[in-house]
Amino acid sequence: MSDTQATVFDRIKGEIAANPVMLFMKGNALFPQCGFSARVVQILQHLDVPFGTANVLESAELREGIKAFTNWPTIPQLYVNGEFVGGCDIVSEMFASGELETLLGEAGVLKTGHA
């Protein structure tokens, strides 16, 4: 592993440790710059969970680093409590089936009273 990659991996580990729900995406929650990223933001906002974001468009190292870190070739990438959940398809499927809400509930990040 190169020094640069080690540094990026440390940054990623720091982000997913600091944010129970962490989204690596293109753009930010206010201005997603990709339809797939926008979809995941929309779902998380709909479920009313707080989440952190990192914009991979701001850093080529981060963009390649997160792909290598997760062993996943595309963006967005969602982590919950340090575990990789998936990209847009998986998050969308899990939202539709109710599994995402269950997962977030178990992770303790859903606001009380939100069913």
Place this chain on the structure above:
Amino acid sequence: MNAARGEDDRAARIEAVLRARLDPVGHLRISDDSARHAGHAGAREGGQTHYTVEVVSPVFEGLGRVARSRLVHEALAAEFAGGLHALALALRTPREVQPG
């Protein structure tokens, strides 16, 4: 399928790789969504960047969503290295698509 010869190459390669790797494949549909993403980050002149792939195969039995996708991603590593930018996946087992 009206595209000039050559433009469907990536879709054809994806199909060939997945049929071999996920054998037996019950259902396989590949759509090229590149035109809908023209002008976006990752889109390139000539397209062949954004695809949706649906596969039904017993190979996915017992695998979670992430593991199923990784199987497909690994099979298509050469395509990702060669400009494939986005791949929407719907991966099911025959049991999951059975009505009832």
